[in-house]
Amino acid sequence: MITGELKNKIDGLWDVFAAGGLVNPLEVIEQITYLMFIRDLDDVDNKRAKESAMLGLPYKSIFADEVKIGDRTIEGRQLKWSVFRDLPAGRMYTIMQEWVFPFIKDLHGDKNSAYSKYMDDAIFKLPTPLLLSKVVDSLDEIYSIMSQAQSSDVRGDVYEYLLNKIAQAGRNGQFRTPRHIIRMMVELVDPKADDVICDPACGTSGFLVAAAEYLKEKRKDEIFFNKEKKDHYMNSMFNGFDMDRTMLRIGAMNMMTHGIENPFIEYRDSLSEQNTDKDKYSLILANPPFKGSLDADAVSNDLLKVCKTKKTELLFLALFLRMLKIGGRCACIVPDGVLFGASNAHKSIRKKIVEENRLEAVISMPSGVFKPYAGVSTAVLVFTKTNHGGTDNVWFYDMTADGYSLDDKRTPISENDIPDIIERFKHLDKEIERKRTEKSFMVPKKEIEENNYDLSINKYKEIEYVPVEYPPTSEIMANIRELEKEISKEMDELERMLNS
Missing domain, CATH: 1.20.1260 (Ferritin)
Incomplete structure (x- = not known):
C-alpha cells in the first residue's frame, strides 16, 4: 500500500x-x-x-x-x-x-x-x-x-x-477485480514454480501480477536461485490475452513494474478460432467478461460443440477446460446465473465440469464485492481438468463479508471471511462433518446430479429457524385499542390548540 x-x-x-x-x-x-x-x-x-x-x-x-x-x-x-x-x-x-x-x-x-x-x-x-x-x-x-x-x-x-482510478465498467462487462479477491483465488490454487499460468481475459493483468507476487513470497529460493526456473518465471510462465489494446499495454506495464521482464501479453480474441491453445496451461486464473453475448459465427467451433450458446460466461468455462492440461487447475469468477441457469447450455457446462472433471469448490460472494463497478452476485469456481471425472464431494462456502463494506464506498471493516475460506479449503477433509446450516459444508456429487447440476448454495444450504413466541391474540388486540385511545387523545389536544 x-x-x-x-x-x-x-x-x-x-x-x-x-x-x-x-x-x-x-x-x-x-x-x-x-x-x-x-x-x-x-x-x-x-x-x-x-x-x-x-x-x-x-x-x-x-x-x-x-x-x-x-x-x-x-x-x-x-x-x-x-x-x-x-x-x-x-x-x-x-x-x-x-x-x-x-x-x-x-x-x-x-x-x-x-x-x-x-x-x-x-x-x-x-x-x-x-x-x-x-x-x-x-x-x-x-x-x-x-x-x-x-x-x-x-x-x-x-x-x-x-x-484504482479506473472507476467505471468498460464494454462487455469489463471491470477490475478487487485485489484482495484476486489474492484469495491465487492462495486457493497455490501456484508452483513450474506452472504455466494464463488469464484469457487479462485486462490489466491483475491475476498474473498476484500470482507472480505469491510465487516471489512463497517460492523465492526455488525460483530465483535456479537459472532454468528463473528464466521460466521471467519469460514463459505468465500468459495473458485481451481484445482491448489499451488494457494490454496497461497490463504489460503492470507486469513489468512487478519485475516480470518479458510477459507474454498478446492481442487475441480468446473465444474465436484465432485462439488455438489446447492442453497447454497448468493454471488458469480469470474473471472473464459476463455481460456480453457474441455472434455465434465468431466463436470457435470446438467451444460451441461443448456449449451451444452466445453467452460469454459459459463459453469461457468451455474454453478453460480446453486450454488446461490434464491435471491443470482453474479458479474463475462466474455470475450467479451460471450456477443455476436452466438452459441446456447452462446445464451442459455444469455437467461437464462435475461429471468429466473434478469440481472442488463453489464460493458464493456477496453482490457488493464489485461495487462501485457493478452490483452483480458472483461466485468463485475451483476445479481441476481430468477428462475422466473425480468429483466426489463439492465444497460450498457462503461468503458474507470480504473485509470491506458492501456499499459503493467499500470502506474497510473488521468482518472478513477470506482468511477462513483459505484455511478451510486447505483442510477439506475436516469439512465433511459440517452441517448445512453452517457457512461451509460438503455436498455429495450424487445430490448435485439429482438437482440438475445446480451449483447455487441456496439449493443445499439449510436455514435454522428459531421459533418466536407471540402473546395471545386477545392481548395484541387490547394493546391496539390502547394505542388508538392514545392517538385519539393526542388528536383532540392538537385540535384544541389549533382552534384557540
Whole structure:
C-alpha cells in the first residue's frame, strides 16, 4: 500500500492531466504508461551499462551513435529522458512527438527492449508543451520518492493505485477485480514454480501480477536461485490475452513494474478460432467478461460443440477446460446465473465440469464485492481438468463479508471471511462433518446430479429457524385499542390548540 507524500503526488499528477483537458481515466493511465516506458528505457539502459562496466563486459547503449528516424538522422543521446527533460517545454514537446515516440516503435526487434512491442500503436495525446512539462516534472518527483521507499514493490503499488482510478465498467462487462479477491483465488490454487499460468481475459493483468507476487513470497529460493526456473518465471510462465489494446499495454506495464521482464501479453480474441491453445496451461486464473453475448459465427467451433450458446460466461468455462492440461487447475469468477441457469447450455457446462472433471469448490460472494463497478452476485469456481471425472464431494462456502463494506464506498471493516475460506479449503477433509446450516459444508456429487447440476448454495444450504413466541391474540388486540385511545387523545389536544 502507498500512503502520504507518494499518494498525494500521484493525485497531483492526475489533477495535472485533468487541468490539461485529459479526463478519461483509461487515456490518462495510457499516457502515463507511455511516459513510464520512456523513462524506464533510459534507467534500464544506464543500469545495464553500469553492470557491464563492473563485470568488464562490452555494452552498446541503444542511445549510442546516431539514430535514423524517418528521413532524419539524429544523435541518439537526445532521446534519453534524462537529457530532454531539461530542455524548454516547446523543444521537449517536439522531441517527444517527432522523435521519441517513433524511436520507441522502431525498437520492436531490439532484444534490449522488452517494452517496445507494447508501444507499436502508441499515440501521443498530450495536447500542449506546458502539460508535458508539468507531467514530466511530476513523474520525476514520483520516481524520486519511489527510489527512497523501503518497499521492494513500491513500483507495483504505484501502478495499482493508478489502476484504482479506473472507476467505471468498460464494454462487455469489463471491470477490475478487487485485489484482495484476486489474492484469495491465487492462495486457493497455490501456484508452483513450474506452472504455466494464463488469464484469457487479462485486462490489466491483475491475476498474473498476484500470482507472480505469491510465487516471489512463497517460492523465492526455488525460483530465483535456479537459472532454468528463473528464466521460466521471467519469460514463459505468465500468459495473458485481451481484445482491448489499451488494457494490454496497461497490463504489460503492470507486469513489468512487478519485475516480470518479458510477459507474454498478446492481442487475441480468446473465444474465436484465432485462439488455438489446447492442453497447454497448468493454471488458469480469470474473471472473464459476463455481460456480453457474441455472434455465434465468431466463436470457435470446438467451444460451441461443448456449449451451444452466445453467452460469454459459459463459453469461457468451455474454453478453460480446453486450454488446461490434464491435471491443470482453474479458479474463475462466474455470475450467479451460471450456477443455476436452466438452459441446456447452462446445464451442459455444469455437467461437464462435475461429471468429466473434478469440481472442488463453489464460493458464493456477496453482490457488493464489485461495487462501485457493478452490483452483480458472483461466485468463485475451483476445479481441476481430468477428462475422466473425480468429483466426489463439492465444497460450498457462503461468503458474507470480504473485509470491506458492501456499499459503493467499500470502506474497510473488521468482518472478513477470506482468511477462513483459505484455511478451510486447505483442510477439506475436516469439512465433511459440517452441517448445512453452517457457512461451509460438503455436498455429495450424487445430490448435485439429482438437482440438475445446480451449483447455487441456496439449493443445499439449510436455514435454522428459531421459533418466536407471540402473546395471545386477545392481548395484541387490547394493546391496539390502547394505542388508538392514545392517538385519539393526542388528536383532540392538537385540535384544541389549533382552534384557540
